[in-house]
Amino acid sequence: xxxxTGTFIVMEGPDKSGKSTQALxxxxxxxxxxxxxxxxxxxxxxxxxxxxxxxxxDPRQRIHPLSELLxxxxxxxxxxxxxxxxxxxxxxIVLSERYTMASLAYQGCARGLGLxxxxxxxxxxxxxxxxxxxxxxxxxxxEFDLRPRGRLDRIExxxxxxxxxxxxxxxxxxxxxxxxxxxxxxxxxxxxxxxxLRIVEPLVKxxxxxxxxxxxxxxxxxxxC
Numbered sequence: 447x448x449x450x451t452g453t454f455i456v457m458e459g460p461d462k463s464g465k466s467t468q469a470l471x472x473x474x475x476x477x478x479x480x481x482x483x484x485x486x487x488x489x490x491x492x493x494x495x496x497x498x499x500x501x502x503x504d505p506r507q508r509i510h511p512l513s514e515l516l517x518x519x520x521x522x523x524x525x526x527x528x529x530x531x532x533x534x535x536x537x538x539i540v541l542s543e544r545y546t547m548a549s550l551a552y553q554g555c556a557r558g559l560g561l562x563x564x565x566x567x568x569x570x571x572x573x574x575x576x577x578x579x580x581x582x583x584x585x586x587x588x589e590f591d592l593r594p595r596g597r598l599d600r601i602e603x604x605x606x607x608x609x610x611x612x613x614x615x616x617x618x619x620x621x622x623x624x625x626x627x628x629x630x631x632x633x634x635x636x637x638x639x640x641x642x643l644r645i646v647e648p649l650v651k652x653x654x655x656x657x658x659x660x661x662x663x664x665x666x667x668x669x670x671c
Contacts, residue, residue: 459631460587498521
């Protein structure tokens with residue numbers, strides 16, 4: 447694989463945790479400093495992956511957990527190959543709303559497929575790419591109903607028990623996954639943004655920040671939910 451000279455940052459967290467808001471604020475701040483940033487999302491980021499997204503989030507669909515994971519991984523493979531890796535090779539910053547940790551939390555833990563299965567498929571679909579930094583926005587489950595909400599998608603329509611499993615999984619993963627920072631998603635918008643910016647600044651100041659750490663899960667225990 448050609449050397450990756452860019453910086454890969456991921457914003458994670460349960461639904462309604464404020465990922466999109468904070469991602470947009472961060473992208474604007476970095477671009478305001480003259481940095482080249484690719485803002486993307488999962489599932490999505492390419493025409494094919496966006497088509498898969500529509501299937502995955504369609505409330506009319508009834509999808510088996512394994513089928514769900516495989517669809518996410520198919521979208522991820524296309525997204526990584528077509529959007530993320532070319533940008534990193536070009537020395538750009540890539541900020542993605544969700545990446546492999548989402549599959550660990552949602553399908554591995556909350557859906558009960560197991561972290562071992564999710565890690566294996568993550569490694570394949572990501573071409574062993576690991577984010578330089580993963581920011582996890584943490585909110586308690588009851589916060590979901592307090593956040594602004596429009597029409598809910600298939601995942602958001604899952605009940606409180608499912609959302610609680612997702613939130614707990616993210617907290618556990620934040621303690622064990624390398625390069626991960628857990629943040630209080632209930633902080634005021636600008637206060638949280640400033641906190642995120644302080645974490646990100648040291649990474650983007652480097653001309654060629656290293657991207658490739660050993661892939662998560664290689665030579666380690668699969669872990670447990």
